[in-house]
Amino acid sequence: MFKTSVEIMTEWDIVEARQIGRQEAKMLGFNTVDQARITTAISELARNIYLYAEVGTIEIERIETEGEKRIIITAVDKGPGIQDVRKVMQDGYSTSGGLGAGIPGVNRLMDSMVIQSNVGEGTTIKTEKWLR
Amino acid sequence: MKQLETQYKKMLMDYITYQSEKNLYIAQNFTRQLIQKNVAPEDVVGIHKNVMKEILPQTSNEEQHAYDFLIEVMVQYGMTHRAHQSLLQKQAEYDMEMKIAADIQKTLLKTIVPQLANVDIGMVSIPIRKMNGDYVHFLAEDKKYVCVAVTDVIGKGVPAALCMSMVKYGLETLEYTYKEPPYVLEIINRVIEKSVDDSMFVSMFYGYFDIQKSTFSYASAGHEPALHYSAKNNQFSTLEAKGLLLGVLPDTKYAFNEVTIEENDIIIIMTDGVTEFRFHDDFNARDLITTIIEKNKFLSAQQLCTLLYEQIEQMQDFKLSDDFTVVIIKK
Known part of the structure; x- marks a missing residue:
């Protein structure tokens, strides 16, 4: 297992998180299209932090065990939190409330997603993609 | 791949x-x-x-x-x-x-037009969307009386339909008070005021036609005025009645009004979907309606309703902007 984390404070940090994500995805053996998907997912999550939580981190984990290869992206922030997680997962919600932007899209780019959030404390979004 | x-x-x-x-x-x-x-x-x-x-x-x-x-x-x-x-x-x-939901509404709010020996009744009610925001309720006993409630929920679609179910329930539980139009409106007003959202208002025209006495008493809660055609004088009069929309204030009172109905007289009750003309601001819809009725007064009540609908729909280039409901009672 290999884990990197990038603190997101400026837009350049988004670029850095993307870069690390792409490297790790490539190392695991994801093809170009999947690399682009993983990077876009990272970008969306980092952008949400940058726009709505102001400060947070993106963690990128590369898991390589026998017969299983996957990448885990975790976005952690101490932002305002999400009141109704179920709503954020719905398409079309992004227009009405801050943090929802692109979450269902990220969910579709990746294979799994878990959101934990407490209002006033922050949000953790963990998403994974397996190499097939 | x-x-x-x-x-x-x-x-x-x-x-x-x-x-x-x-x-x-x-x-x-x-x-x-x-x-x-x-x-x-x-x-x-x-x-x-x-x-x-x-x-x-x-x-x-x-x-x-x-x-x-x-x-x-x-x-x-x-x-x-x-x-x-x-x-x-x-x-x-x-x-x-x-x-x-629309199918359920259709079954739930199905209006049966009474067939009476001495009174001819007709009705047309066409929704512009899937669900109708207008509703007509009859209660009748042959040779004695016929009551009619014509309602319009301000607002459309599903919320309006849900509200209408409440109105229907209210009207069905009236029992022996149906003869007093103001009282009916007061009861329904309380039902709606208590149980329906603040943003939902209902207009209602309620009439009680006493066939034996040949009188038509009515009350209105902010509803489009009805019309009375007197065959004897060959002229129309407006059945106006003051009253607040249903669901606004809990203790609203409604005025009692009554007219005498003579042989071949016609009563026309409608919702504002009939009189609202989008593309003709200065157009007087009531003139059109009275002209159509006057010219075709020998048609049956149902034929008159259908004719009104067809002509007005055509006038509006087949793009009605509201649910269209008209009830005609002919003696």
Whole structure:
């Protein structure tokens, strides 16, 4: 297992998180299209932090065990939190409330997603993609 | 994906060789297949990139980078495309639910027009959307009386329909008070005020036609005034009645009004969907209605209602802006 984390404070940090994500995805053996998907997912999550939580981190984990290869992206922030997680997962919600932007899209780019959030404390979004 | 790539490769090679319209037509059909299989746009670019590398091995590194760039761009499109698709699916589900709800409403709020020996009654009620915001309720006993409530919920669609069920329930539980129009409105007003959202208002015209005494008493809660055609005088009068919309204040009082009905008289009760003319601001809808009725007064009540609907719909270029309901009672 290999884990990197990038603190997101400026837009350049988004670029850095993307870069690390792409490297790790490539190392695991994801093809170009999947690399682009993983990077876009990272970008969306980092952008949400940058726009709505102001400060947070993106963690990128590369898991390589026998017969299983996957990448885990975790976005952690101490932002305002999400009141109704179920709503954020719905398409079309992004227009009405801050943090929802692109979450269902990220969910579709990746294979799994878990959101934990407490209002006033922050949000953790963990998403994974397996190499097939 | 590998199989699609093989197909794509063959098609692309054919096109590069012949550049015929047939090749492009085949490509179009193939695209249809891709969309059916939910293949994302970025995957298509990925396939193209791989195929290019196979069929033109001399492709430069720069070109391969350019494809990678395009893939990045297409991922974003793909995301939007998939969101769109999931919304379409959701919409189909909503449409289905809506259809079921509309069917339930139709059964629930079905109006049966009473067939009486001495009084001719007709009705037309056409919703502009799936669900009707107008509702007509009759209560009658042959040779004795007929009551009619014509209601219009301010607001449309599902909320209006739900509110209407409440009105119907209220009207059905009136029992022996149906003879007093102001009292009926006061009861329904309390039901609505208590149980329906603040933003929901209902207008209602309630009439009680005493067949033996030949009087028509009525009250109105902010509803479009009804019309009375007197055959003897060959003229129309407006059955106006003051009263607040239902559901605004809990203790609203309504005024009692009464007219005498003579042989061949006609009463026309309608909702504002009948009198509202979108494209003709200065147009007097009531003049049109009275002209149509006067000219065709020998038709049956039902024929008159249908005629009114047809003529007004035509006047409005078949684009009515509101639910259309008219009830006609002829003695």
